[in-house]
Every structure is written in C-alpha cells, then in structure tokens.
Amino acid sequence: xxxxxxxxxxxxxxxxxxxxxxxxxxxxxxxxxxxxxxxxxxxxxxxxxxxxxxxxxxxxxxxxxxxxxxxxxxxxxxxxxxxxxxxxxxxxxxxxxxxxxxxxxxxxxxxxxxxxxxxxxxxxxxxxxxxxxxxxxxxxxxxxxxxxxxxxxxxxxxxxxxxxxxxxxxxxxxxxxxxxxxxxxxxxxxxxxxxxxxxxxxxxxxxxxxxxxxxxxxxxxxxxxxxxxxxxxxxxxxxxxxxxxxxxxxxxxxxxxxxxxxxxxxxxxxxxxxxxxxxxxxxxxxxxxxxxxx
Amino acid sequence: xxxxxxxxxxxxxxxxxxxxxxxxxxxxxxxxxxxxxxxxxxxxxxxxxxxxxxxxxxxxxxxxxxxxxxxxxxxxxxxxxxxxxxxxxxxxxxxxxxxxxxxxxxxxxxxxxxxxxxxxxxxxxxxxxxxxxxxxxxxxxxxxxxxxxxxxxxxxxxxxxxxxxxxxxxxxxxxxxxxxxxxxxxxxxxxxxxxxxxxxxxxxxxxxxxxxxxxxxxxxxxxxxxxxxxxxxxxxxxxxxxxxxxxxxxxxxxxxxxxxxxxxxxxxxxxxxxxxxxxxxxxxxxxxxxxxxxxxxxxxxxxxxxxxxxxxxxxxx
Numbered sequence: 172x173x174x175x176x177x178x179x180x181x182x183x184x185x186x187x188x189x190x191x192x193x194x195x196x197x198x199x200x201x202x203x204x205x206x207x208x209x210x211x212x213x214x215x216x217x218x219x220x221x222x223x224x225x226x227x228x229x230x231x232x233x234x235x236x237x238x239x240x241x242x243x244x245x246x247x248x249x250x251x252x253x254x255x256x257x258x259x260x261x262x263x264x265x266x267x268x269x270x271x272x273x274x275x276x277x278x279x280x281x282x283x284x285x286x287x288x289x290x291x292x293x294x295x296x297x298x299x300x301x302x303x304x305x306x307x308x309x310x311x312x313x314x315x316x317x318x319x320x321x322x323x324x325x326x327x328x329x330x331x332x333x334x335x336x337x338x339x340x341x342x343x344x345x346x347x348x349x350x351x352x353x354x355x356x357x358x359x360x361x362x363x364x365x366x367x368x369x370x371x372x373x374x375x376x377x378x379x380x381x382x383x384x385x386x387x388x389x390x391x392x393x394x395x396x397x398x399x400x401x402x403x404x405x406x407x408x409x410x411x412x413x414x415x416x417x418x419x420x421x422x423x424x425x426x427x428x429x430x431x432x433x434x435x436x437x438x439x440x441x442x443x444x445x446x447x448x449x450x451x452x453x454x455x456x457x458x459x460x461x462x463x464x465x
Numbered sequence: 466x467x468x469x470x471x472x473x474x475x476x477x478x479x480x481x482x483x484x485x486x487x488x489x490x491x492x493x494x495x496x497x498x499x500x501x502x503x504x505x506x507x508x509x510x511x512x513x514x515x516x517x518x519x520x521x522x523x524x525x526x527x528x529x530x531x532x533x534x535x536x537x538x539x540x541x542x543x544x545x546x547x548x549x550x551x552x553x554x555x556x557x558x559x560x561x562x563x564x565x566x567x568x569x570x571x572x573x574x575x576x577x578x579x580x581x582x583x584x585x586x587x588x589x590x591x592x593x594x595x596x597x598x599x600x601x602x603x604x605x606x607x608x609x610x611x612x613x614x615x616x617x618x619x620x621x622x623x624x625x626x627x628x629x630x631x632x633x634x635x636x637x638x639x640x641x642x643x644x645x646x647x648x649x650x651x652x653x654x655x656x657x658x659x660x661x662x663x664x665x666x667x668x669x670x671x672x673x674x675x676x677x678x679x680x681x682x683x684x685x686x687x688x689x690x691x692x693x694x695x696x697x698x699x700x701x702x703x704x705x706x707x708x709x710x711x712x713x714x715x716x717x718x719x720x721x722x723x724x725x726x727x728x729x730x731x732x733x734x735x736x737x738x739x740x741x742x743x744x745x746x747x748x749x750x751x752x753x754x755x756x757x758x759x760x761x762x763x764x765x766x767x768x769x770x771x772x773x774x775x776x777x778x779x780x781x782x
Binding site: 221301382429432433 | 512
C-alpha cells in the first residue's frame with residue numbers, strides 16, 4: 172500500500188466522522204424507543220429520558236399483551252403473512268420458471284404483458300370495485316390475493332434461474348425423460364434455496380408491514396391486521412390528544428398510553444428484529460441480483 | 466454467480482430456438498400449464514382494473530355495472546381541472562416529488578461513495594447494518610415514531626424547551642409537512658438505497674485506482690474521476706425512474722401523516738382519490754383523477770427515458 176498523503180488522510184477522517192454522524196442519527200431514535208418502552212411514563216412526559224431508561228419497569232409490555240385489539244391484530248397479521256407468502260411463492264415460481272426458459276415459445280409476449288403492469292395500472296378505485304365485485308371485501312383474500320406476484324421479485328427470481336443454474340443440467344434431465352414440472356421440482360427448486368430465502372423475506376416483510384390494502388378493503392374490526400391497530404394507537408390517538416384540552420384525568424390517561432406506545436413499536440417489530448440478521452444478508456443479495464438485471 | 470450470467474445465456478442451444486413453435490409448445494405443454502394461474506392473476510388483478518378504468522369516462526352506477534353505465538366523455542376530468550382542489554393537489558404532489566428527488570436522490574449516492582472509502586471492515590459493516598435497519602420498519606411505525614418524537618411532550622420539543630424555544634406542533638403545522646416527509650424518508654431509506662450503488666462500486670476496476678495512484682491522483686480526485694463515472698450508468702437509470710415517478714407520491718405515508726390541520730400542504734392526488742373515491746363513493750370522478758395521474762406518470766417516464774437515451778445512451782428499455 173502506497174503511503175497516504177496528508178490530504179488523503181484528512182479526507183479519510185472527514186469521511187469516518189460524517190459516517191459516524193449518520194450512524195448516530197439513524198440509531199438514536201431506535202435506541203430511544205427501546206429505552207422509553209421500559210421507562211416510567213412520567214419520566215417520558217417530563218422529558219427526563221435522553222438515552223438510558225429511567226424508572227425501569229415492564230408495565231407497558233404487560234399492557235400491550237393484555238390489549239385484546241393488539242393480540243387479535245397480531246394473530247391476523249400472522250395468518251395473512253403466512254397465507255400470503257405461500258401464495259406469493261407458488262405464483263412467483265410459476266411465472267419465473269417458464270419465463271426463464273429460452274425454449275418457452277411466447278415468452279417475449281408474456282413478458283411484455285407482465286412487465287407493462289409495472290408501469291401502468293388501473294388505480295385505486297377500479298381495483299376497489301373489482302375486489303367488491305369479487306365479493307372479497309372484508310375477507311382475508313382482499314389482503315393476500317392482489318399483489319400475489321410482484322413483477323420485480325419475479326424478475327429477480329427469473330434472473331437467478333437463468334444465471335445460476337446451468338441449462339445443461341435441465342437439458343440432460345429432459346433427454347432422460349424428465350418432464351418440465353419434474354425438472355422444476357427435482358432440479359431447480361433444490362438448487363434455489365438462496366433465492367427462495369430472499370423471496371420469503373421480501374414477501375413476508377411486505378405482508379407484515381402492509382397497511383394500505385387493509386385500510387381500503389377491510390372494515391370489520393375482527394379482521395384488522397396489526398398495522399391498522401398500530402395506526403389507531405400511535406397516530407389517531409395522538410391527533411385526538413393534541414386537539415383536546417389538557418386536564419388531570421387526561422394526564423393520567425396520557426401517561427398510560429404514552430408508555431404503551433413505545434412498547435407497542437417494539438412488540439410490533441419483534442419478528443422483524445429476530446429475522447434481521449437473515450434479512451440483511453439475503454435482502455442485500457436480492458437487491459444485488461435485481462441491480463444486475465436492471 | 467455474477468460472472469456466470471453470460472455463459473448461461475450463451476449455452477442455451479441455438480438449435481432449439483429454431484425448432485418450429487408448434488413442436489416447442491407441444492413439448493413444453495406443462496410450462497404453459499404453470500402459466501395458467503399466472504395469466505389468470507394478471508388478467509383478473511391487473512388488466513381487469515385497467516378495463517374498469519373506463520368508468521372515468523362514464524357515470525358509474527352499480528346496477529348497470531362497469532360496462533353498462535352511460536358514457537359521459539371528459540366530464541369528470543373537466544370537473545377535476547376546474548375544481549378548487551386541482552391546483553393544491555398538483556402543487557403538493559409535485560412539491561413533495563421534487564423535494565424528495567432533490568434531497569433523497571443524492572444522499573444514498575454520497576453515502577455509498579463514503580462507505581466505499583472506509584478501510585476498517587468492522588466500521589463499514591456497522592454502518593451498513595445500522596443504516597439498512599429502518600428500511601424494515603413499517604410506514605405506520607415510522608410515522609408513529611414521528612408523532613412520538615415530535616408531539617408536544619416528545620423529545621424534540623423537550624429539547625427546544627431546554628433551550629428556551631417555544632415548542633412547535635410539528636405534525637399539525639402545514640409548513641413542516643414536506644420537510645418531515647422527505648427527511649424521515651431519507652432516515653428510513655438512505656442505507657437501503659445505497660446498496661445498489663455499493664454493488665456498482667464493487668465492480669469498478671481496482672487497476673484504475675492503482676494507475677491513478679501511481680500518477681499521484683489524490684483520494685478525492687480518484688472518487689471524482691473513477692468511482693463516480695463508474696457508477697454513472699446506475700445513477701442515470703435510477704434518476705430516470707425517480708424523475709418519471711415524481712408525480713406518483715406514495716399514498717401510505719402521506720395519508721398517515723395527514724390530518725385536518727396540515728391538509729393545505731399534505732393533500733396529494735392519491736389521498737384525494739381515496740377520500741372522494743373509497744370514502745365518498747364518487748367512483749367515476751375519483752377514477753378519472755387516478756387515471757389522469759397514471760397517464761401523466763407513464764408519459765413522463767417514457768419522456769424522461771427518451772431524453773436519457775438521446776443524451777446519455779443509457780435507458781430503461
């Protein structure tokens with residue numbers, strides 16, 4: 172390594188400093204939420220918490236787990252995520268595999284039909300009318316079926332099939348009398364664990380965090396996913412608070428709700444936090460494959 | 466894996482491609498079977514709404530259905546263009562789009578260029594792990610955090626009080642809406658958006674740096690003359706996509722941050738469509754607004770792509 176000039180060293184220090192600032196800016200709000208969730212609500216309202224928790228207690232978490240809305244929402248989100256992701260995987264594979272094959276006659280036309288939907292769509296209202304006409308309003312299907320295939324994910328998967336699995340293997344299997352479906356289930360899928368992991372994560376996080384489709388298509392409280400409940404507690408509540416006059420009973424109420432809010436943010440993201448190490452590794456891989464193509 | 470793209474494509478036997486279509490289709494019948502549910506999905510959930518968009522030119526009445534409702538031409542479009550909301554919606558949508566592009570687009574590039582310069586792999590990994598994390602939070606949680614931090618009792622106003630500044634009601638103040646929207650977006654997405662550029666930077670030939678170093682080029686010069694041109698194609702592609710989509714400001718986050726008090730700066734096309742269409746059941750009118758928006762976005766995308774191809778020889782298609 173050539174010795175660095177003084178100017179170059181200075182540049183390096185400036186960069187490390189700037190990145191440290193970025194690091195603090197990103198991580199501080201997250202740490203603050205964690206601290207506030209285990210603190211005494213009064214300390215939060217008084218503004219005594221800056222980084223470390225004060226008056227450590229887990230009351231807020233107890234309250235979160237005793238809240239029927241949250242439990243129900245959590246369960247619903249779990250179901251939607253699992254059902255939705257299974258549908259996504261089957262449908263995306265069913266689209267990506269034939270389109271990855273050079274000898275699939277008509278692939279260009281089908282590809283065009285599919286990719287066009289990335290750039291143009293009917294929009295919110297015709298979509299709503301469709302879901303209504305299919306009698307899917309207020310059912311799980313309204314949340315899991317639209318968006319069953321993300322074109323972007325399909326392209327990533329197709330690219331993987333084309334670039335990472337040698338076509339010769341498929342050819343020789345075909346000569347040995349293996350059907351295309353046989354090739355898919357016995358050769359392609361066993362070799363596709365990394366891309367499947369990427370897809371599971373992409374789709375599952377998408378379902379876990381989904382809000383808009385539930386907002387538009389669901390009106391029945393029993394069917395609300397977690398994010399809709401979260402919105403009620405974190406956002407709608409807050410606006411009401413600001414609008415009303417502050418008195419003593421309200422302060423007590425605010426204290427209860429305040430602590431709960433930080434805890435609920437943590438609880439809502441527990442599955443994502445647990446998955447994060449895998450998420451990061453595989454997601455980055457997914458973005459890279461996507462970038463390669465794009 | 467990266468290097469194998471070309472060989473894999475090249476090995477697809479040429480002979481096969483020349484086989485008669487009918488023979489190919491017969492041999493691959495099960496591939497078509499696989500495509501059946503896929504095509505059904507696209508027809509039902511993507512193309513049927515496009516067919517349904519004709520209600521923008523009709524007076525939609527449920528009992529006649531989409532096909533049977535009477536045509537009214539551009540009535541709903543005219544009503545929208547003449548409405549009191551038109552100007553406000555366009556200005557807000559465009560304002561947020563441009564603001565987001567100006568701030569949100571360059572920051573990930575700078576971040577990637579900086580991360581690429583870090584020698585300590587431990588520090589590098591830490592920066593990446595931390596900055597990617599907010600990407601996985603839901604929009605509801607991010608907006609919820611904004612409310613928590615920026616409310617009257619939140620940490621930001623506590624800090625202001627400490628310096629003797631009057632607390633600001635950020636979330637209901639119209640003047641703050643766009644800034645909060647854009648910068649919380651940067652906070653959440655800058656790390657994630659930098660991945661693409663980091664991938665492009667990894668592909669820059671190290672020999673170029675070696676040669677430049679021998680010639681005495683400083684670090685900044687090497688970043689400017691080697692790394693930046695190296696990732697330029699990626700930048701251009703993403704710029705096309707972003708400029709093209711300037712008018713397609715996402716619904717979710719704006720909707721969540723919106724309240725009666727900041728409506729003046731926070732009302733955008735998609736939230737208006739939601740209010741009049743889904744809430745107010747004015748299906749035809751709101752479908753017209755939605756269609757107007759999609760068409761403008763589509764045309765802009767094609768236009769920007771065309772310009773980029775003329776100027777830069779890089780394009781989406």
